[in-house]
Amino acid sequence: MFAEFLQYLFAGVTTGAIYALVALGFTLVYNASHVINFAQGEFIMIGGMATLAFMAMGLPMPLAIAMAILLAAVLGALLHRLAIATARQADVVTLIIITIGAAIFLRGIAQVIWGKEYHALPSFSERASIEVMGAVMYTQSLWVLGIATVLVLVLALFFKRTLLGKAILATCMNKQAARLMGVRIQFVVMLAFTLAAILGAVAGAVAAPITLTSYDIGIMLGLKGFVAAAIGGLGSGVGAVVGGLLLGIAEAMTAGYISSDYKDAVAFLLILVILLFMPRGLFGSRVAERV
Amino acid sequence: MNKKSLLRGMAAVTTLLALALAGPAPASEDPIRIGAFVSATGPASFLGDPELKTLEMYVERINEAGGVLGRPLQLIHYDDGGSASEARNFANRLLRRDRVDVLIGGSTTGTTMAAVPLAERARTPMISMAGALTIVEPVRPWVFKTPQSDRMAAERVLSDMQARGITRIGLISGTDGFGRSGREQTLEVVEQFGIQVVADQTYGPQDTDMTSQLTRIRNTEGVEAVFNFGFGQGPAIVTRNYAHLGIDLPLYQSHGVASDRFLDLAGPAAEGVRLPASALLVPDALPDDDPQKPVVQGYKEAYEERWNTSVSTFGGYAYDALHLAVHAIEQAGSTDPAAIREALESIQDFVGVTGVFNMTPEDHNGLEPESFRLLEVRDGRWALID
Amino acid sequence: MRLSMPSKMPGLPVLVLVLLLVPIILNDEFYLDIATQMALIAATVVGLNLLVGYAGQVSLGHAAFFAMGAYGSAILTGTYGWTPVPALLCAALLVATLAWLVGRPILRLKGHYLSMATLGLGIIIAIVINNEGWLTGGPDGIPVQPLSLMGFELSIFDEYHLFGLVISGTHAWYALAGVLLVLAVWIAQNLIDSPIGRALRAVHGSEVAARTVGVDTSHYKLLIFVISAVYASVMGSFFAHYTGFITPQLATFEHSIELITMVVLGGMGSTYGVIIGAVLLLLLPQLLTDFHEYEMMMFGLILMLTMIFMPKGLLPTLSALVKRHWPAGVRSSGPEG
Structure with a gap:
């Protein structure tokens, strides 16, 4: 019984950690610009597919991952510079549609360059599985969890300790005030897009040995990440992490104990319930609408 | 090279190009x-x-x-x-x-x-x-x-299970059209083979982890084999998770994975997997008198x-x-x-x-x-x- | 963009004229077929625009309402032998109830919570349609019977005789879809010009201000949300009868996004703009087929560039351009709006 529960928990926590990284990306961009960046999922795809492509060129895996992350970072910055910043006078909904266009564009390019097939990345560790109290766990899950934890900690430190991080936070809280204090808003927003792209690419590369990867993997992972961010209140970093883990665990438990047919519905039911009873999300910040 | 021969050369090249572009000529006919x-x-x-x-x-x-x-x-x-x-x-x-x-x-x-x-x-x-x-x-x-x-695929698999004396199976299928249809056809014909489906699980076509469903199947009492009806990358992940969980029951896949890509994606986890497929995957193993060879x-x-x-x-x-x-x-x-x-x-x-x-x-x-x-x-x- | 649109527009006659000209200029069954679908989807988007453009709320689940109308009609007529009109009304009633139930608590909150709620609701509906194959036919879809009223059947595969003229089923359906679109626009325009519409525009301007002067904002927002959902449901029913075969793909999140994109592309708050948005977005896949594997890339690129350079949407941007170049005195009644 307990082994069964543990097995579901392992599955849930692993996917949950991936969702959490994606959700963090959504949250970063949302906080800085109020844009829901629907291209976030594509950076996951780039993380996996570019790693694969660089490895095919003969680069060793760590270097290939680094290059993939660099590529995603550049694309994230470009997405902001060329698309979002150019149209910055536009309505937020318009900006969101631009990110949807960007997502389709990136997916389209990936499909032309890398083809439509699924690929598997090798596991980071030699040994693929370990046993814990009757349940088995991918060693790659440990990598996912470890790297996710490190990233979350680094981000937290970045926002608490560095001037740049504080500038981003200030922008999230009050754009006008931040601008008056000398923060270059556009630069901060670009930084948020770049950081989000890096988070997505890391998630994509670390997860690929488990999830496999292809040009359209970002659609589903992006949507799930967005749902996780929404559960967490779409504006809170802690909320994004908890939302992601909660979502992953809820899915695994539902598939395990209730119905695999409706495991995806659980996530969305969760959104409805949270909206009805805790409209700010689990960790939503209390923001007053400006008059 | 004087001007005249240059012109002549160009004319020749143009003619050749025109001929090449026109292709072998039943071209007068409507396609x-x-x-x-x-x-x-x-x-x-x-x-x-x-x-x-x-x-x-x-x-x-x-x-x-x-x-x-x-x-x-x-x-x-x-x-x-x-x-x-x-x-x-x-x-x-x-x-x-x-x-x-x-x-x-x-x-x-x-x-x-x-x-x-x-x-x-x-x-x-x-x-x-x-x-x-x-x-x-x-x-x-x-x-x-x-x-x-899809029914033929199901029948092919079920008859092999019957031959191996398997009577209770776990079914796992994708929720896309391919998996749904396969699941329905399997459930329709399964009794004719004296086989019972004791666990019936599904996964979304884009799912990245099926260990929960497989754990549930493994823990169902009396399961003797598992049949996965699905296509795309899903069955490859099922196969990997199956090996990862250390389930040592026979695993059957459908023709939805019948491509060498499946072997690449599932890797060593695919060892021992059985599936119905057209002759395409084993051209060299066919007997010489096989007309399809x-x-x-x-x-x-x-x-x-x-x-x-x-x-x-x-x-x-x-x-x-x-x-x-x-x-x-x-x-x-x-x-x-x-x-x-x-x-x-x-x-x-x-x-x-x-x-x-x-x-x-x-x-x-x-x-x-x-x-x-x-x-x-x-x-x-x-x-x-x- | 929100309040600058004049609400009295010469658009309706222009729309009717365009609808009349299409079958004359493009007298071809294929084009008419596409045009019929465009009219039905455009009518859906006109309803959605009421919500997005006037109530300032985004629905990320409108495709699910559309699909509920489509599946409601398909199932009630096909499985249960109802006639199409009561089936359509019943499906619309169901959708209205659902929208009301979800919208009521959510729309009391300020902010963009409706988009989250409709996202959740829409995807749950899509999952149910996909999973409950005994009722909906599952992922492989379900055939739908032709539209009929009091024994008169309207099918694209038939011919009709009217005053000695032979009208093909495609033409007849096009005429019906055109009438539906004009009706949809007419109703929307009247709503916008009614006290409800004025209250809503006030809400879109500043919710707090509207509330201070005594406008019960959540009530109006809920009303408009339900109306836009009914728009989707009714058009979904017609779409199902027209195409004769539907799949769960109608209910997907991607389809919802497509509908919102039509609104934003055409111009939020501009009834005629969103019709153009719908027409363009449905036309693009047909126009881009020659790009083959570059099709997806081109689609994304066009969407991105249009929104970057025309952030207010096609029609508002173009009409602003016209206004700049033709001072008001010279300009006769153009189709802007």
């Missing part, structure tokens, strides 16, 4: 128009991509060899992205704007069924590459299909050389659809749709990649369950086991 709508992108690109590649390649080859009835083939193809509405619109465009002589598509049952009324109305022969039985049962005069039905070998070699990627069962459906159409046109001696339809319906002993087709007015698929071979993965390769 025979083959219309195709496939799901080359989107969730069903696993089907549509190899299908389109196959069609493109063989239309080229047939034209190089002089075309059909002395006329070249012209392939007009659209990508429906897996959407039934788009498929309907593109089928309509092929029928009404492009006025094709034969319609090939769609890749999925949904896209096919959306286009069926249009083809029937336009009285144009249509050859589908989708699995469900509903496409040809009840028989519609103008609609044919090349893949075996040369066809299958030829297709596999040509495809892998041209596209630098492994063949899949689904591309084979397109090979058969195109060649059945060409064969029918040749038999009919014209592109009169009614004559092509008649010819299609009376095709006998036509050796394709998927199997040997024997069409009748009552059977617009024309394949026997035996066209499915049972394969097992041994040492990372497909092995024929019957």
